[in-house]
Amino acid sequence: MTCRICGADLPEGAMFCGECGSSTSATPESRRPVDPRPGDTSVLHRSESGVISIPVIGEPVGVERRAEPEVSPPGPDATPSGPAGGVTWPAEPPVPAGPAEPAEPEGEPDAGSAVWVLRFTTGEVVSVSGSGLVGRRPMPQPGERFAHLVQIVDRGLSVSKTHLEFGEHDGDLWIADRFSSNGTVVRRPGEGGVRCEPGRRVLVPRGSRVEIGEQAFTVA
Template sequence: MNCLICGAVLPPGAMFCGDCGSSTTATPRSRTRPDPRPGDTTIIEPLRPRGAAPEVVVGPPVAPVPLPVSADSAFAPGPPASADSADAGSAASVPPTPSAGAHEPAPVDPAPADPPPATFVLVFSTGEQWAVSGTGLIGRRPLPQPTEYHDEIIAVADRGLSVSKTHLEFGQHDGELWVCDRFSGNGTIIRRPREAPMRCDPGRRYLVPRGSRVDIGEQHFTVA
């Protein structure tokens, strides 16, 4: 008998897989869960780039409205145009030539570039240290979704199987590290300096300042 999730050989009468911890009745279809990240409540709205001009909505062109003309004014003869007035009218129809340097647009300072992502060092209870500066997954055997891409995939050695295969996700927002529990079996607890421990709700992102400790099952890591 083999495990339907990881394919490991199971002893007769086993109820759980000793390699991945899955139930012997679990199937890949029953273990598939939707991506919970659209329910995040901390970082949702995209940020407008610094220095970007507000969006201007241009409507359809407006057709000119003709002015009403009375019958008397339409056929009333006007005064004869003199040569002087004709010359003045032709001169007025010619736009003046702008002088050099007049009405030149003021130079626009370029928008400041976004600062590079910060680097955080994750020190695990297993003795490993990881310097991260992007997004990543942490677990015993982290496996991203087919539409996901992460900079780091961090595998944690845990013989007690208290850490889930894909336990949590991490990333950055405004130079701060955040973590998001990926519906792990034993949950994620954040211990910020001088604050009470806080259990994370699955699918929600939490900011983790430097000096904090994050418990994942029986293992943990500190953020430096």
């Protein structure tokens, strides 16, 4: 009889492993932590009847992705692209009439993207477009990609390292609390505060105030 966690030899009838302390019925799968984030994907809207949920098709919660251009292998005259602002993007395929030009970096706002200005009570002022994370030391989960990682200074530690996520849907800005310690409250113009349910997307129109712990930012 062996422990399925550490592989130690166990006497017959043992209920716990003397080496790692695990139950003899435990398996690596049962010891794996459960992801607390909800599996649904929705954007919450305020309406006359209250809050309604509208699904966002094809987007996993917590991840805002942009379509990547399809590219062919570069030819001998193609100009390779490199990192710009911490983002790496592929080069466009060579054009017969002349050398290829580098594609726009992923995560940068294009001509049709909306831009929002976030003004924090900590003093930071950041212009954003697309997706991003906000916190004392925001860190994406494995497999996640964001255009912005907005780091703010909060000596009181009321703001979590990765406090909230933001993104764009149909030209509107939304935020989602990332299971922060002190939560997130949205105050839209002319309305009372709405505490965000962790993992749910909430629209924040321009002029809104978003409270994160003891800090806050306005959206312009």
